[in-house]
Amino acid sequence: MIDQTHVEALYDCDVIDNRGEKIGSVKRVWLEDGTGRPMWAEVHTGLFGMKESFVPIQQGQVAGGAITVPVAKEQVKEAPSVHTSGDHMSDQEQEALYRHYGMRIPQAKTGEHDRLGEQAEVTLSEEKLDVGTRDVETGRVRLVKHTVTEQRNVTVPVTHEEVRVVREPVKGNAGKAFADEQAEVTLHREEPVVQKRTEATERVRLEKDAVTEQKTVKGEVRKETVDVERDDKRRR
Template sequence: MIDQTHVEALYDCDVIDNRGEKIGSVKRVWLEDGTGKPMWAEVHTGLFGMKESFVPIQQGQVAGGAITVPVTKEQVKESPSMHTDGDHMSDKEQEALYRHYGMTPQARSGDHDRLDGKGGNGRQAAGQQATGQRGQQAAGQRGTARGDAAEVTLSEEKLDVGTRSVETGRVRLVKHTVTEQRNVTVPVTHEEVRVVREPAEGSTGKAFADEQAEITLHREEPVVQKRTEAVERVRLEKDAVTEQKDIKGEVRKERVEVERDDEPRGRR
């Protein structure tokens, strides 16, 4: 059974239906005038959480940061839209919710009957008080009264942003051998024979005898040799680069509102 001790724990917690499916998250808690008992949770539902639906939490169970309610996700999805005025729900609007969820309020006893087949099991009493107007109050902070003064402490969340080192990848140098074709022009020299004739003087050699003279010719041929030499050194170095990152996060902040007992009942 949900009571005032659970109110602060309900904010932003998940709402689970009676089949274990998530309905949405609690954005506001509506309390009953006079008793301050939690009555309804305003839950953001839909694909992008843009729809606001009212879920009965009188018989919900809170555990593990979530509240389980005895209704189905389909019932919540098809619940009537509420147009609350000044954080106040009229009797007509509340009765429409009771009818939708199969709950019939009994103004005299302060109880309500849950109809069979509408998400409950026979007759159950929630112990809620039915007043002339069933306004609800959003959950407030605990205040402290001191003498003629009263005060509450407001808190808010801050974003503490730091950095940590994570591995983003590895870079390595890999050496392998490739073969290329090189064309080099080399000058080469060869000898050729040339016949030179000139007048002879006197008597030389043997007349009318066979003779031969011989000369050796030479030529150059290219000779290819290979040698290995170092031409370049390659290494990897790291440089630290600083850039600006925009970090977004949701933080909660507490606000204070002043309530007066001499104002009409049913206000938050």
């Protein structure tokens, strides 16, 4: 089985199919992300070596400067075309290759071309607090009229009549002498009379004013951090 130790020796090797026929020569080696294990060989095929085909090499055998792979030459010729961008091929293109060769699609599918500095990257995320406002009902205010009875004292001038005897001298015959006689006078007085009337004294209304104040809110947010872990498998 081919592993990382064979990478440098794979370039320009002849690729032989499962019937001993030459498929082409290796021009690039594609590695599996994360493990660095050789997965695919980009092989130049055709009469003048102008066509590029991808051949699975993880189950191949290296011997005598050639790689023997467990697939047929015709199957390689019919493999789907892969248009790589840089040092990666898309997941869809890799899945198409796995299906074509009848291989199980692994968890990590994207190959990576062998190069001096391999890169591994992860995307870190963190939560942010989005603070806004919303209107909530805090209470209701209404105007209610009540009738209140109170006592009022008002001084009113009143007039009444009184009897006063006025004596005046009489000249001549002024009436019957020595006869009983009565005279009546009707007396009057004013009495207070209370009448009530209703009149508007004032108008009361409610108005709302918006008051802005500062409030502090707090909340818990999560964020991702990365630690580099190294598995050292060298024996002492």
